[in-house]
Amino acid sequence: MTKSPRTLLCALGTVLYFGSNVAAAPLDIDLDICLPFGIEVGLFIDLFDPPQVTEVVPFFATSTTAIPSAGTYTVPAGISATTVIAQQATELCVTSVTTKTTTYPCSTSTSFPTTWWDPCKSSSTSGTCQWTPPATSTPTTVTTTVTTTLTESATPCPATTTSTSTSTSTPTPTLSCDPYGYLVQYASLYRVDLSTGTTTEIASGLGQNTSINAMGYNTLDNYLYAYQSSTKTILRISADGTTVTVDTDAPPAGSYVGDIDTNGHYWVGVGAASSWAKIDLAPGSPTYGKTLAHGTATSPGYDVADWVYIPNAGEYLYAVGSIASKSETALLRFSMSTHKWETVANYGKLGVVGVGAAYGMNNGTLYASENGNGQIWQFPISGGTPFMVSQGPPSGNNDGARCVLNLLSH
Ligand SMILES: *[C@@H]1O[C@H](CO)[C@@H](O)[C@H](O)[C@H]1NC(C)=O
Numbered sequence: 298m299t300k301s302p303r304t305l306l307c308a309l310g311t312v313l314y315f316g317s318n319v320a321a322a323p324l325d326i327d328l329d330i331c332l333p334f335g336i337e338v339g340l341f342i343d344l345f346d347p348p349q350v351t352e353v354v355p356f357f358a359t360s361t362t363a364i365p366s367a368g369t370y371t372v373p374a375g376i377s378a379t380t381v382i383a384q385q386a387t388e389l390c391v392t393s394v395t396t397k398t399t400t401y402p403c404s405t406s407t408s409f410p411t412t413w414w415d416p417c418k419s420s421s422t423s424g425t426c427q428w429t430p431p432a433t434s435t436p437t438t439v440t441t442t443v444t445t446t447l448t449e450s451a452t453p454c455p456a457t458t459t460s461t462s463t464s465t466s467t468p469t470p471t472l473s474c475d476p477y478g479y480l481v482q483y484a485s486l487y488r489v490d491l492s493t494g495t496t497t498e499i500a501s502g503l504g505q506n507t508s509i510n511a512m513g514y515n516t517l518d519n520y521l522y523a524y525q526s527s528t529k530t531i532l533r534i535s536a537d538g539t540t541v542t543v544d545t546d547a548p549p550a551g552s553y554v555g556d557i558d559t560n561g562h563y564w565v566g567v568g569a570a571s572s573w574a575k576i577d578l579a580p581g582s583p584t585y586g587k588t589l590a591h592g593t594a595t596s597p598g599y600d601v602a603d604w605v606y607i608p609n610a611g612e613y614l615y616a617v618g619s620i621a622s623k624s625e626t627a628l629l630r631f632s633m634s635t636h637k638w639e640t641v642a643n644y645g646k647l648g649v650v651g652v653g654a655a656y657g658m659n660n661g662t663l664y665a666s667e668n669g670n671g672q673i674w675q676f677p678i679s680g681g682t683p684f685m686v687s688q689g690p691p692s693g694n695n696d697g698a699r700c701v702l703n704l705l706s707h
């Protein structure tokens with residue numbers, strides 16, 4: 298650990314609470330830390346002062362614009378402009394998105410990467426800033442209320458819009474669409490290097506410290522989401538393993554297969570031959586948290602314990618299925634439009650039965666972790682020959698997720 302001068306340049310990108318965005322502002326740009334050569338690897342910097350957290354609350358504002366006579370007009374609409382053809386003099390109602398920004402000191406423990414210019418070496422250096430509040434401090438609660446009121450007009454406009462965001466300041470760091478697989482086992486979260494099998498624990502005792510499953514990676518906000526059966530709720534999981542319970546419809550009871558497509562829709566279900574649901578987790582969506590579709594799937598004849606969405610392979614959820622009694626393995630896919638299973642390839646006795654964690658890669662690859670022996674296998678989803686890539690940890694009561702858009706394996 299290295300103590301720093303009081304002035305530091307640190308930047309934090311994170312998202313807090315429903316639609317409001319939170320980010321830490323630079324503390325001071327007059328940074329002048331000079332490090333001797335050789336100590337910059339894994340550098341931690343303890344902050345003396347809390348980083349500033351900036352919260353941005355979006356809200357809708359409406360206004361009326363008079364159109365004096367028939368004709369074609371360009372009017373502002375949201376963040377762009379639109380063309381309006383008027384048949385006669387009229388009034389238009391224009392809705393735009395505006396934001397209100399609040400800044401306050403962070404009151405909870407946090408850490409985030411930072412890079413600064415080292416004057417000694419004439420090069421930039423990276424490290425991790427960390428802030429731990431004094432034991433006596435209490436969490437800051439910040440309430441941001443934004444109200445817009447409309448002026449009287451002949452044109453009916455939507456009523457006054459109010460957007461309120463109340464938050465206890467817990468900046469939860471997002472992931473960064475890195476190449477790793479993320480594995481949840483019971484209530485512990487691990488990072489897995491798929492090409493070497495190296496597995497690192499990030500946090501344990503997630504949520505209520507009861508079994509967590511059906512984990513997916515949301516590429517729209519860079520959080521992991523998973524289902525905790527004991528509370529029948531969806532947890533949002535940050536890069537450091539902190540969790541927030543999301544206010545949504547409940548997934549099917551006992552769900553253990555899950556992934557999130559690139560529209561932010563969480564596909565969650567109870568294996569291959571049972572209930573499934575599609576729940577909206579797209580930030581800012583008018584139907585956020587609602588079940589958009591659900592049903593009961595007909596068995597493909599194989600057991601399935603995780604599925605992955607691979608955008609460039611069509612609207613399917615891919616899974617490695619197995620029949621344990623016959624030691625048979627197959628590659629399957631569940632159509633997101635017809636909601637039926639199809640068999641892509643049957644491999645016979647491959648030695649892979651019981652894949653509890655699957656990770657997708659958008660070049661058409663599914664990485665599968667075999668529960669019993671911990672081997673990680675690569676399945677080309679075109680149906681080509683699968684092969685073992687690395688030795689990971691044996692695992693049970695587990696699920697895997699990955700940022701499918703990252704095409705590197707480590
Ligand atoms: C979670 O539960 C396990 C056993 O069920 C226990 O060993 C562990 O200490 C708990 N972790 C936390 C953080 O409470």
Ligand SMILES: *[C@@H]1O[C@H](CO)[C@@H](O)[C@H](O)[C@H]1NC(C)=O
Pocket residue numbers: 658660661662677704705706
């Ligand atoms: C996808 O990328 C991985 C990692 O680089 C590679 O091992 C794999 O062969 C690629 N898959 C396809 C189908 O190109």
